[in-house]
Amino acid sequence: MVQTKRWNLQDDQLYNEKAIEEAAHMLMSGSLVAFPTETVYGLGADATSEQAVRKIFAAKGRPQDNPLIAHVATKRQLKALVTELPLYVEKLIDAFSPGPITYVLPSNGSCAQNVTAGLATVAVRIPSHPVALQLMEACDRPIAAPSANISGKPSPTTADHVWDDLSGKIAGLIDGGPTGVGMESTVLDCTKEQPLILRPGAITKEAIQQVSRMNVNSAQDIHPSKPPSPGMKYKHYTPEVSLWLVSGTPREINIIIDQEKRKGKRVGVMAQDETIKHLSADHKVSLGNNINEVATHLYDTLRSFKLSDVDLIICETFPEVGIGQAVMNRLRKAASKYI
Ligand code: TXA
Ligand code: MG
Numbered sequence: 001m002v003q004t005k006r007w008n009l010q011d012d013q014l015y016n017e018k019a020i021e022e023a024a025h026m027l028m029s030g031s032l033v034a035f036p037t038e039t040v041y042g043l044g045a046d047a048t049s050e051q052a053v054r055k056i057f058a059a060k061g062r063p064q065d066n067p068l069i070a071h072v073a074t075k076r077q078l079k080a081l082v083t084e085l086p087l088y089v090e091k092l093i094d095a096f097s098p099g100p101i102t103y104v105l106p107s108n109g110s111c112a113q114n115v116t117a118g119l120a121t122v123a124v125r126i127p128s129h130p131v132a133l134q135l136m137e138a139c140d141r142p143i144a145a146p147s148a149n150i151s152g153k154p155s156p157t158t159a160d161h162v163w164d165d166l167s168g169k170i171a172g173l174i175d176g177g178p179t180g181v182g183m184e185s186t187v188l189d190c191t192k193e194q195p196l197i198l199r200p201g202a203i204t205k206e207a208i209q210q211v212s213r214m215n216v217n218s219a220q221d222i223h224p225s226k227p228p229s230p231g232m233k234y235k236h237y238t239p240e241v242s243l244w245l246v247s248g249t250p251r252e253i254n255i256i257i258d259q260e261k262r263k264g265k266r267v268g269v270m271a272q273d274e275t276i277k278h279l280s281a282d283h284k285v286s287l288g289n290n291i292n293e294v295a296t297h298l299y300d301t302l303r304s305f306k307l308s309d310v311d312l313i314i315c316e317t318f319p320e321v322g323i324g325q326a327v328m329n330r331l332r333k334a335a336s337k338y339i
Contacts, residue, residue: 024138031171042145052114073136098128154299182296250278268310
């Protein structure tokens with residue numbers, strides 16, 4: 001056990017600057033620090049140190065064959081990690097980075113080999129959250145950072161989620177408030193002639209297509225049963241309570257809820273405002289007013305259901321447009337049943 005130092009950032013600019021400086025120092029001396037990004041909280045380590053990166057796998061209980069994303073502050077730093085940068089990736093970087101997109105590119109070996117899990121490619125992202133950017137700038141080195149949760153739990157969207165999972169196991173945690181997007185970044189394989197989406201996120205296929213002027217495929221469409229990257233074979237986001245995805249009208253969803261209630265189960269539901277007002281369950285949590293709000297609140301809501309409250313969570317389905325693609329991708333991974 002270590003004592004986890006927590007910095008609560010506020011409006012005090014001087015305090016914030018000092019906190020980021022201290023956190024950068026911790027990272028550079030080989031310790032783990034969790035920090036906010038615009039997507040989810042990340043668990044950072046010096047990506048050039050195999051020893052520091054090893055601590056990430058230990059703290060999260062993460063399988064060794066699941067590679068990590070290297071986070072940098074600038075395009076120049078990104079270029080320093082790869083052997084080549086196709087023209088279309090330059091265009092994508094100019095359009096979307098800093099932002100919620102990760103590029104998988106041929107690695108030049110600058111990152112420790114456990115960052116890439118021994119692959120010839122490296123995943124690189126420039127986060128747009130000001131705290132993450134300032135931290136990356138202060139380190140002047142790539143920072144390996146997976147989501148800052150225990151493997152198998154939903155990604156953390158608040159510092160309290162990180163604290164629940166990792167306090168006592170990591171050196172530091174920067175609390176920069178709740179993250180905005182709520183879904184992990186789009187992971188784009190840029191090693192082939194055409195870009196391939198390995199994990200959908202806030203930067204959509206349509207947006208990538210428009211900027212790159214290329215045909216973009218999603219790995220899940222081409223090989224629905226094959227994991228697009230080594231890490232994606234794992235069933236992420238397993239909630240504590242079993243989750244059923246139910247498509248249909250509120251009336252149809254109510255029929256399923258009633259069936260389960262009659263079996264003596266306490267049923268929880270999560271759905272958008274518009275749907276939830278028509279549902280009759282033991283415990284109701286709204287995911288918000290639109291699909292962006294659903295993305296922002298999904299993980300927090302999943303974490304909020306406890307086995308003591310309900311025996312089953314029922315969630316409505318969402319149209320797979322925009323960030324709805326990412327939301328449905330995560331929900332399908334979390335669900336034990338799709339009705
Ligand atoms: O938004 C995000 O991407 C967050 C924040 C913290 O930046 N990070 C994140 O990291 O979600 P993580 O480790 O939870 O997910 C990274 C995903 C994994 O599915 C991993 O398998 C994939 O990226 N990945 C990493 N390196 C790869 C590579 N070289 N080739 C293919 N997939 C890779
Ligand atoms: Mg993760």
